[in-house]
Amino acid sequence: MLLKLRPNAVAEYAAGLPHGSMLVSATNGKTTTTRLLAAATRVAGYDLVTNTEGSNLERGIAAALLKGSRCADLGLFEVDEAALASVAASTRPQVVVLMNLFRDQLDRYGELETLVDKWRDVLDDLQAQSEPPTLVLNADDPNIAALGRGRRNVVWFGVDDKSHAIGNREHAADATTCRHCGAPLNHRVVLVGHLGHWDCPNCDSTRPTPAVSATKIDLTPHGQQMTLRYPGPAGSPVELAIASPLPGVHNSYNIVAAFAASWALADRTSRPQQAPAVARVMAETKPAFGRGEVVDVDDKQIQLLLAKNPTGVNQNVRTILSNPGELNVLVLLNDRTADGQDVSWIWDVDWEPLDSRLSSLTLSGDRAWDLALRFRYGGFDMDNVTVSPDPTKALDIALAATPAGNTLYALPTYTAMLDLRGVLTQRGHTAAYWSTDR
Ligand SMILES: [Zn+2]
Numbered sequence: 001m002l003l004k005l006r007p008n009a010v011a012e013y014a015a016g017l018p019h020g021s022m023l024v025s026a027t028n029g030k031t032t033t034t035r036l037l038a039a040a041t042r043v044a045g046y047d048l049v050t051n052t053e054g055s056n057l058e059r060g061i062a063a064a065l066l067k068g069s070r071c072a073d074l075g076l077f078e079v080d081e082a083a084l085a086s087v088a089a090s091t092r093p094q095v096v097v098l099m100n101l102f103r104d105q106l107d108r109y110g111e112l113e114t115l116v117d118k119w120r121d122v123l124d125d126l127q128a129q130s131e132p133p134t135l136v137l138n139a140d141d142p143n144i145a146a147l148g149r150g151r152r153n154v155v156w157f158g159v160d161d162k163s164h165a166i167g168n169r170e171h172a173a174d175a176t177t178c179r180h181c182g183a184p185l186n187h188r189v190v191l192v193g194h195l196g197h198w199d200c201p202n203c204d205s206t207r208p209t210p211a212v213s214a215t216k217i218d219l220t221p222h223g224q225q226m227t228l229r230y231p232g233p234a235g236s237p238v239e240l241a242i243a244s245p246l247p248g249v250h251n252s253y254n255i256v257a258a259f260a261a262s263w264a265l266a267d268r269t270s271r272p273q274q275a276p277a278v279a280r281v282m283a284e285t286k287p288a289f290g291r292g293e294v295v296d297v298d299d300k301q302i303q304l305l306l307a308k309n310p311t312g313v314n315q316n317v318r319t320i321l322s323n324p325g326e327l328n329v330l331v332l333l334n335d336r337t338a339d340g341q342d343v344s345w346i347w348d349v350d351w352e353p354l355d356s357r358l359s360s361l362t363l364s365g366d367r368a369w370d371l372a373l374r375f376r377y378g379g380f381d382m383d384n385v386t387v388s389p390d391p392t393k394a395l396d397i398a399l400a401a402t403p404a405g406n407t408l409y410a411l412p413t414y415t416a417m418l419d420l421r422g423v424l425t426q427r428g429h430t431a432a433y434w435s436t437d438r
Contacts, residue, residue, distance in 0.1 A: 014090060017075050022093060022094065022097065029251075039281040040262035084119060123151070158214075178203060212230045212256060228256060290304045316409075328360045333366070391416060
């Protein structure tokens with residue numbers, strides 16, 4: 001509505017922010033990273049206007065600005081991958097954080113390659129600003145690294161700790177060829193999907209050395225302990241310990257990205273780094289809606305792990321497997337607009353490691369039977385599997401199979417998450433949640 005009445009609303013409001021805007025975009029992790037960065041910038045003394053409720057298209061950003069720009073001095077916006085061009089053009093950002101591009105809902109976005117090319121045009125356009133933004137880029141994603149190649153004003157971030165490497169690129173890995181010369185890339189270390197330590201055997205493209213990196217990560221049942229390295233005031237590296245309730249190496253990337261962006265902002269606005277305070281508020285930042293959030297249901301718990309695309313689900317499977325004992329799992333697959341209507345991605349998920357650990361598996365959602373077919377082909381013991389397309393019934397079945405004191409791990413697609421959350425709210429287990437965009 002606002003954009004219809006005032007098509008330039010975003011540009012007008014954003015231009016009034018004394019410290020300008022920061023944008024965060026990625027296929028996976030942008031909501032969590034924006035939450036972490038919001039905490040980090042607030043504790044550093046900025047008055048923030050932000051769209052932390054996941055409304056990440058231009059109209060959501062316009063609504064956030066309308067509500068909060070008058071008393072704010074800095075904008076922080078999570079931006080949908082496909083909306084980056086228009087949001088960047090209207091906000092003229094000071095800091096742009098680009099984290100990863102994975103295959104996701106191709107029916108909506110077109111090929112990954114096209115998206116990378118679009119992002120390159122966005123960065124070229126921003127480079128022409130009188131004050132080009134600082135780019136905070138993931139050195140471990142070859143596509144993102146290619147976007148920063150040859151540019152100034154880049155702060156690279158990454159994960160240096162190799163101890164959580166997986167043997168091979170997963171089925172879901174996307175960026176396998178060099179964007180400079182087209183040769184197949186060599187991955188020395190694979191950490192998440194195609195994120196890792198890489199180089200091109202044919203040209204001089206190689207993983208940039210990150211200025212901000214996780215040098216040590218200990219994953220714990222309740223999150224992680226990280227040692228983070230960043231450039232100190234004299235340029236010499238400084239180490240910082242961060243404890244976080246966010247699980248998995250994919251969240252290590254989110255933490256490092258958020259810290260790198262807060263570092264870049266302080267550098268840009270010539271304010272002192274507030275590293276210990278930032279570490280403290282990050283430790284208090286709990287998982288975002290559905291991203292590892294835990295809900296108490298009587299004498300049991302449900303952990304909600306949003307299932308959007310193969311790389312994200314592979315991370316969730318790794319997180320689930322890191323818990324001891326037999327596992328109870330509920331997977332819900334819908335194919336509505338916000339989920340992506342092509343469900344073939346479930347064939348690219350490495351579900352198989354779950355098989356030997358399962359006590360119960362419940363399959364649900366509009367496309368529950370597609371899941372059943374996938375698990376059957378994966379060689380799962382179908383005697384342990386219950387199929388119930390209705391999410392309310394499926395939840396009851398899965399909870400009944402979960403022993404008291406244990407956790408049910410739920411992997412829903414976006415609209416299935418809203419369905420599940422609706423049932424839990426109705427039963428008084430969670431606070432109501434309102435969201436207008438995906
Ligand atoms: Zn090359």
